[in-house]
Amino acid sequence: MIDIVKLSKTFGTRTLWSDVTATVSRGEMLALVGPSGSGKSTLLNCIGLLDKPSAGTIRHEGKDITRFGRGEIRRFRRDVLGYLFQSYALIENATVAANLEVAVKPQRTLRGNAGTTVAEALDRVGLAGREKEKIHHLSGGEQQRVALARLMVKKPALVLADEPTGALDHANTTVVIDILREMSDAGCAVVIATHDDYVRDRCDAVYSVHESSLVA
Numbered sequence: 001m002i003d004i005v006k007l008s009k010t011f012g013t014r015t016l017w018s019d020v021t022a023t024v025s026r027g028e029m030l031a032l033v034g035p036s037g038s039g040k041s042t043l044l045n046c047i048g049l050l051d052k053p054s055a056g057t058i059r060h061e062g063k064d065i066t067r068f069g070r071g072e073i074r075r076f077r078r079d080v081l082g083y084l085f086q087s088y089a090l091i092e093n094a095t096v097a098a099n100l101e102v103a104v105k106p107q108r109t110l111r112g113n114a115g116t117t118v119a120e121a122l123d124r125v126g127l128a129g130r131e132k133e134k135i136h137h138l139s140g141g142e143q144q145r146v147a148l149a150r151l152m153v154k155k156p157a158l159v160l161a162d163e164p165t166g167a168l169d170h171a172n173t174t175v176v177i178d179i180l181r182e183m184s185d186a187g188c189a190v191v192i193a194t195h196d197d198y199v200r201d202r203c204d205a206v207y208s209v210h211e212s213s214l215v216a
């Protein structure tokens, strides 16, 4: 799904990471670990085309995505990527349903109405019947579960999750990781930047960003 080859990132004279080489396949969950400031988010942002590496390639279906033009970036984000942030990244003043509909619309033109419906996704994350509630009335854990339901509706081939459980209690953390695992079992590739040992242990492989190597 994604092949990262000899990737490096520098800011002026500072090298954040170099020689990062890793593969994430469909059905696989990869944890990115390392101390605060080691560059986990920056690496995720490079894979998600929100930032550019200084050298190296990131290949998806044979193409180096770091060389994509604006149209290709837009299509990659729309058709391939799903993001899950610690900050949830929801539209605060809108309802739960409206936040999920954002993910449904582009898919309708691509795949008809097949796939997980808004109601099914909310049911799976334990928020059945909460469609009409405003996001800012929900707790942090509930907001992250809405973000997760949005991903289930979008069904991306690649999920990039930046500390998705950083603000959650253990029960909510388990829900989030269980559902990411289900998405991965259904063929999605998942990359998670995390400080949480529980999350790390639930992944198939662990990449240490500050050591530029897979952890045995």
Ligand SMILES: Nc1ncnc2c1ncn2[C@@H]1O[C@H](COP(=O)(O)OP(=O)(O)OP(=O)(O)O)[C@@H](O)[C@H]1O
Residues within 6 Å of the ligand: 011, 016, 034, 035, 036, 037, 038, 039, 040, 041, 042, 043, 193
């Ligand atoms: N545009 C930029 N210019 C200069 N330095 C930057 C820029 N973007 C990020 N950095 C620096 O890169 C370093 C890595 O940041 P990043 O957020 O990727 O680390 P992290 O491992 O995700 O940290 P944390 O675990 O605390 O979230 C930080 O020291 C940050 O200040």
